[in-house]
Amino acid sequence: MCPPLPEHVVQAAQELHDKRPYTNMETSPLLGDSLASLIEPFNRTNHSLGSNEVSLLKSDLDQLTPELLELDYDVLSIQLEIDRLVKRLHDIGKTRLAKQKEVDDRQYWLSSVRLLPLDILMQIIYYAASDDLQSKSSPFKLSNVCISWRRAALACPNIWNRITLDLWSPQSSSSGDKLDLTTLLAFWYGHARESSTLSLNASIRTQLEAEAAHDMITAVERWGSRMSHLTLTAYKSQENYDLQSLKSLKPFFEMSPGSFSQLQRLRLVDYTHKYGDKDLPTVTAFDHSPLLLDVVLRLPPALFDPNIRLLLPFSQIRSLTLGGDISLRGWVNVLLECRNLVSAVFYRVNLLLDEIVFPLPNTPITFPDLEAFHVNFMDGGLWNPREFNEFLSNIHLPALQNLNFQGNWNRYASHRIPVTSLSTFSIGDYPPLRRLTLANVDIRANDLVVILNASPLLEKLALYLRLPPKFVLESLTLRTTSNNADGAWAKNLEVFMLGFHTPSVEHNSDLDDVAAAFSNFLISWVSISDVPQELLLRSCLVLYDDSTRYESRKKLNATHERVRDLVNAVLEREVFSKGMNPKFSVDIVERYGNMFKYFGMADTTLQDLSLEDED
Secondary structure, three states: OOOOOOHHHHHHHHHHHHOOOOOOOOOOOOOOHHHHHHHHHHOOOOOOOOHHHHHHHHHHHHHHHHHHHHHHHHHHHHHHHHHHHHHHHHHHHHHHHHHHHHHHHHHHHHOOHHHOOHHHHHHHHHHHOOOEOOOOOOHHHHOOOOHHHHHHHHOOHHHOOEEEEEEOOOOEOOOOOEOOHHHHHHHHHHOOOOOOOEEEEEEEOOOOOHHHHHHHHHHHHHHHOOEEEEEEEEOOOOOOOOOOOOOOOHHHHOOOOOOOOOOOEEEEEEOOOOOOOOOOOOEOOOOOOOOOOEEEEEOOHHHOOOOOOEOOOHHHOOEEEEEEEEOHHHHHHHHHHOOOOOEEEEEEEEHHHOOOOOOOOOOOEEOOOOOEEEEEEEOOOOOOHHHHHHHHOOEEOOOOOEEEEEEOOOOOOOOOOOOOOOHHHOOOOOOOOOEEEEEOOOOOHHHHHHHHHOOOOOOEEEEEOOOOHHHHHHHHOOOOOOOOOOOHHHOOOOEEEEEEEHHHOOOHHHHHHHHHHHHHHHHHHHOOOOOOOEEEEEEEOOOOOHHHHHHHHHHHHHHHHHHHHHHHHHHHHHHHHHOOOOEEEEEEEOOHHHHHHHOOOOOOOOOOOOOOOOO
């Protein structure tokens, strides 16, 4: 809507309009066509007009000028009328807004929300509230909606026992005043139920000044004895990119032992550390936490090598996740301390971090309760493969159900971690495996078949081996026997994924062989069991010359389409016709890191980690 004209403009226009001279428009007719015919000969020439033509033009101009002025006054008159209507429209709009407010006020008094009982409103706030202080649905913001909401929020203790802080800039109260952490946590946790445990999730993006660090420790120490969940994450930024390890987390680590006596879950993630960091403190703040069962760490390797300087009640921990890198010595140190694990995830055991060769344990190490074991070994370093395998043969996992075992796929090195057999991961009988993922593992096909035939409960199998995919599929092709001993592992299988990299299939004929081997594999499968719900073939495109990437991928895409068509034809003939309807896909992955994601070993320690593999 156009705004009305300024008052002084309207006043000046009105005065001009009032001085309008009213002329008699009944004058002699204009010359029009006759004048045009008179001056036509002079067009496009430099000839001067004659006195007769000049006289006629002046007479015509004297008649046109007042008419033009009259039209200008008409325009001014209409503009003044428009301005009057715009002002009236604005006045009506203001009146309507006032009436709308009156209607809204009355509807508010009659709305059913105002009539909600306090316990119902508390339930709504409970499900709507966020533990993030900066969120629009934080208890701070919800309690400022109105008196009723504030009363309900303060009467709902379950929304005040967990808080997420971003210690990047000073926290502020609703009035805009700087709010120190002691006051903040006192207000927040002060409304929590006294009998309930507390949760703190702090993201630290800068090195805290001494005063701020002291304030934080004072605040946390007051409530530390009631905390059951603690997450501390230190990020790199432009300001602290070269920050020495643990500077951001140091105030927490300097707290005295026993500060977190109720702690059950601990997350310590530091993205600022470097491999060369050596001068690290001994951390005792979490040592006396008798309830601590679940731990996720991403910290400098030097905290675990040559000795563990992060003191935790390792013997009681049931779930342990180590992100980032850890040396072999550090990994062995942790393993020897954690004998009661149910779940263990080690994203990168980097053997290149070991500066010297140390004696590996040569006695059996048994983990009687360990059900999920994920480990990724990076490079070979100084270690002799035989000695390393002998150490692995001493790891006994009788209860193992989920094994994700990976070695480094280093395209610049010819060596890797050879694990010649996984039969060493059990005592006598094989463990009750339900999920098996092997990637970049140097395992013999015969050993793999032996392990599979001893795993009749297997539900998911994911393989990404150095062996040519055709050879792997031919080795796994099931054979119908009288006692169905071969292929027993396939009876409960729900997901089968086979990964390979392009050097294993250098020509189109190689992929045709893969399709034929996969088809034979399916045909033999159908003869003794239902096929899995998901069948996946994933190839990793390995190209060192980016100039050929587009053409190579284009050719590979066409080849993959042919593979998909060949396998789908077999599925249509052998599987779909029998009432089974599995999901089948053929994909190309361009980076090793993406293959790690597919095989469930992406470093995602920031998230609440699940033992469910990513498909």
